[in-house]
Amino acid sequence: MALLEVADVSKIFPGVRALDSVSFTLQPGEVHALVGENGAGKSTLIKVLTGVYQPDGGELRYQDQPAQFGTPMDAQRAGISTIYQEVNLVPLMTVAQNLFLGREPRNSFGMIDRGRMDREAREVLAGYGVTTDVRRQLGTLALGAQQMVALARAVMIDAKVVIMDEPTSSLEPREVQTLFGVIRDLHAKGIGIIYVSHRLDELYEICDAVTILRDGKLVHTGKLAELERIKLVSLMLGRDMAEVRREGATAFSGEGTGDESAAPVLRVRELNSRHKLHDVTFDVRPGEVVGLGGLLGAGRSETIKAIGGAYHLDSGEIEVDGKELKKPTPVRAVKAGIAVQPEDRKAEGIVPGLSVRENIALAVLPRVSRGGFVSDSKIDEIVDRYMKRLRIKASSPDQAVGDLSGGNQQKVLLARLLATDPKVLLLDEPTRGIDVGAKAEVQSLIDELAGEGLGVVLVSSDAEELVEGSDRVVVLRDGVVVGTLTGTEVTTEDLMSTIATEAHREH
Amino acid sequence: MTMTNISGPETPAIVAEDVRKAERTDRIVGTVQRQGALAVLIVVLVIALASFPNFRSFDNAATILVAAAPPMLIALGMTFVIITGGIDLSVGSLYVLGGVLAAWASQYGILAAFLLPLAVCGAIGLANGLLIAYTRMAPFIVTLAALLGARGLMRAISSEGSNTYLVQSDALRKLGNGSFLDIGYQVWLVAALVVIGMVVLARTRFGSSIYAVGGSEDAASLMGVPVRRTKVWVYVLSGLLAGLAGAINAAKLGSGVTVLGTGMELDAIAAVVIGGTLLTGGAGTIAGTIAGVLLLGVIQNLINQVGNLNSNWQQVISGTFLALVVVAQTYLVRLRRVT
Known part of the structure; x- marks a missing residue:
């Protein structure tokens, strides 16, 4: 008898099918891993199970009875915590x-x-x-x-089902072991556990079964022990292992532009941040695109934010163009020549209510103002230059950025970054949520910018984009650099096998 | 700035020492936060007793308490509201409206003189609560509207404030001016309500809900706390207490004076915050509020003692206190978080 079961559940949001007839079964006493990359539908599924969202289609059964949870409280009272x-x-x-x-x-x-x-x-x-x-x-x-x-x-x-959403993300190793002890107790008592995590080692240590979601669809469900790590990773990332690497699926040229002998424009040494980053070290040379690979939560965004001065570091060294960036703050990082494109463009990047001109000008105000007064003509000149350079499609510089397409919003953001005259460009998911055509344009822009001598760090959940866009890929797992792919190793296969390698337990 | 505690075993002794230290800091900071107003009150009292001979009399103490009774009731309600993270600006208006209603209704007896203001002010509080809880409008705006509306209502029933109703009931007048053990009846009444308030806040599920709603509304609702019901109730309580405060003040003055109560809500907020309640909600005690109310009352009394000082100085001093308390609280909360 199944404890909790959903059959063909769909959930539609304006413009997105967050869940597309997904089925999922949890047995009593089972620890069931629920995995998938960003936007795969994990959170939506959890919210459907716990009464936060009502499904648009499909059936929810709890203890072999059809169930409907109107609010999170209903689910809790029924025993789903x-x-x-x-x-x-x-x-x-x-x-x-x-x-x-x-x-x-x-x-x-x-x-x-x-x-x-x-x-x-x-x-x-x-x-x-x-x-x-x-x-x-x-x-x-x-x-x-x-x-x-x-x-x-x-x-x-009196929970019968316990759902844990990344429970270990803020735990120390010995706390993780305590948690696992508790999970084993619950398992023995017949309580069903849904365990969401991206730490493969943890999944294989504690989970019995696994369900993998991708783009709102169910791609695999079954016993975890029977699933090889590399297979799990490839299912999550959506790449067939046997699939031959295709040239030109993205708009990246594929040619390295980095000069091997040049001094690095960005040197990152032993970045440490409690729980999240451990001794992260890498270099970026002028003209080089260095990809940061790894699963969600591996520390890619944290690394980028830390270099940009927006994430707390306990220790570590950052050098831009040979000059040390001491105690990074966003202001110091920009002054040093670091430009960061944050992962969430809406929340952290553009100001949708302001015009294209104002958004670009935000970054350059200190440079074009004298004694607190802003020179309009200088701003116009800069805005005009970047709108042409990045081929931003707006009716005029005065159009509100919120009215532009996703791709053009991203270009405005890029323009703003470039207007600060950076030496290093850190891009976190630069093509997320923009349509195919705009994606290609942004990708070739990244190539062009690197070609002009900028050092670029690229984070992308799209394995293909990462591999084809990068000259080298630094692979992170749980905040540790576990490998660097160079030259002919820069392939999705190598990326996945590096991610899937079993970690050495150091404690 | 080192990373020693990320991996590798720590010696348990060091951990235990760290924990002990953190717990000690936490206790000290917590005590300062809760008892700060009381400590300041004691210091002010000691100074006053030493330097003002006129302050040092039982009569004067009783006067301070009687004067503090209505503000104490209003601040009591405000404490509940502020702990939920809200604010009630309507209480000053409800206070004067309650007084006018009590004086008018006293022609039908003492019972009517209490019931009418309680019913009207409670209903306005209920309206506030329903709007805030169910439409998610900002408490500031909703209760500001009630402030204006209640004051308008008061002026309408008193012909633009020119018509002062006299208290017709002898029983009510006696209640306002009589005393038990030489301390005014209203002080005993307020004391009883304060004790009930303390028990409700500290020892009932409703009290826990109040703290939970103010501490984190989202978490509270996920944990099954009846968030909306809790919010409605605190505004009802606040309205009822403001109306009652108006009634006992009318009893003392013998009439429904229409020119009172302006800015009373701000005094109540000041007293509550000086008493250690966080304006952002989630933490605070009624004991602190008592200390806050008395502190403001004692300062007022002292300024009257000095005689040649303009009484507006009381507001300067209260304002300064308030600023100091808020700064100290911000600092203390941060200190607690870091540990």
């Missing part, structure tokens, strides 16, 4: 209050029995390896401990 990636507890309340919120033990007068609540909280948490004072504010605990409290709470409400 979710632990979100971001801890969803109340930081200002005590640990014990968080654990018992809504179910506080009460005395005969109906008053909350604080003593009993604290005592029981201590007992419960001890089982999860958390031995802190339960009267402390939750927010003062380390993230790992907070995650454990969330897990304890989820399991306490």
